[in-house]
Amino acid sequence: MKKLAHDIYVSEILSDPEVPSRRRRGANHILHHLKQQGITKGKVLEIGAFKRPCMSPFPPEKFEFNILELGDRTRHDIPILKGDITNCPQLADNSYDVVMSHDVFEHIDKPWLAASEIQRILKPGGMSYTQTLFSWKLHKVPVDYWRFTPDCLDMLFSDLERVESGFDIMERRNMKPARTIPEDDYGKGWLESWRVFHVGIKK
Numbered sequence: 080m081k082k083l084a085h086d087i088y089v090s091e092i093l094s095d096p097e098v099p100s101r102r103r104r105g106a107n108h109i110l111h112h113l114k115q116q117g118i119t120k121g122k123v124l125e126i127g128a129f130k131r132p133c134m135s136p137f138p139p140e141k142f143e144f145n146i147l148e149l150g151d152r153t154r155h156d157i158p159i160l161k162g163d164i165t166n167c168p169q170l171a172d173n174s175y176d177v178v179m180s181h182d183v184f185e186h187i188d189k190p191w192l193a194a195s196e197i198q199r200i201l202k203p204g205g206m207s208y209t210q211t212l213f214s215w216k217l218h219k220v221p222v223d224y225w226r227f228t229p230d231c232l233d234m235l236f237s238d239l240e241r242v243e244s245g246f247d248i249m250e251r252r253n254m255k256p257a258r259t260i261p262e263d264d265y266g267k268g269w270l271e272s273w274r275v276f277h278v279g280i281k282k
């Protein structure tokens with residue numbers, strides 16, 4: 080982790096200027112932590128991956144890959160477990176080696192319940208990887224509820240052993256306007272486009 084200012088930490092892996100794609104940055108970051116934790120096989124759950132799931136760190140001969148989504152819509156052929164991560168009794172306690180989400184927590188109505196379910200369904204020694212937003216344009220997919228700080232993610236996942244949490248500022252001031260917002264003063268909050276992440280291990 081690199082300290083940028085008094086309480087602003089960024090992951091060096093997420094700060095590689097050679098990796099502009101957020102998907103590749105996230106995949107590299109996950110791979111790094113899988114290696115560090117010695118997780119080489121098992122069951123993975125990605126929450127909210129109706130399109131382009133993050134599968135590259137998980138070779139299919141080693142990992143079983145599941146997706147949990149609210150609805151049936153999908154843009155790939157990986158089977159979807161239909162369900163809500165804030166209340167998913169159909170997923171057994173201690174059943175996943177990795178539970179991850181990318182750009183999902185800001186769309187979850189009660190993220191504290193999601194964190195509790197993630198901590199319940201992870202196996203001891205299993206890894207949680209959560210990437211969401213600190214500062215971003217309004218985007219209703221289908222609803223946009225929250226923005227997060229690393230402290231908030233540490234608190235939500237406080238039953239896990241914290242490995243790393245911080246910012247991904249590679250898309251800072253990307254200035255890309257939402258299609259529905261004209262490029263004027265509206266919604267200027269999102270001009271600072273910062274992602275935030277948390278990595279934790281179940282004790």
Ligand SMILES: C[S@@+](CC[C@H](N)C(=O)[O-])C[C@H]1O[C@@H](n2cnc3c(N)ncnc32)[C@H](O)[C@@H]1O
Binds near residue numbers: 220
């Ligand atoms: C912005 S999309 C993220 C898509 C994808 N992960 C990506 O990075 O491109 C957010 C997704 O989270 C799903 N979602 C929101 N709340 C959820 C919940 N409580 N349980 C499961 N999925 C949820 C939505 O249905 C939506 O497909």
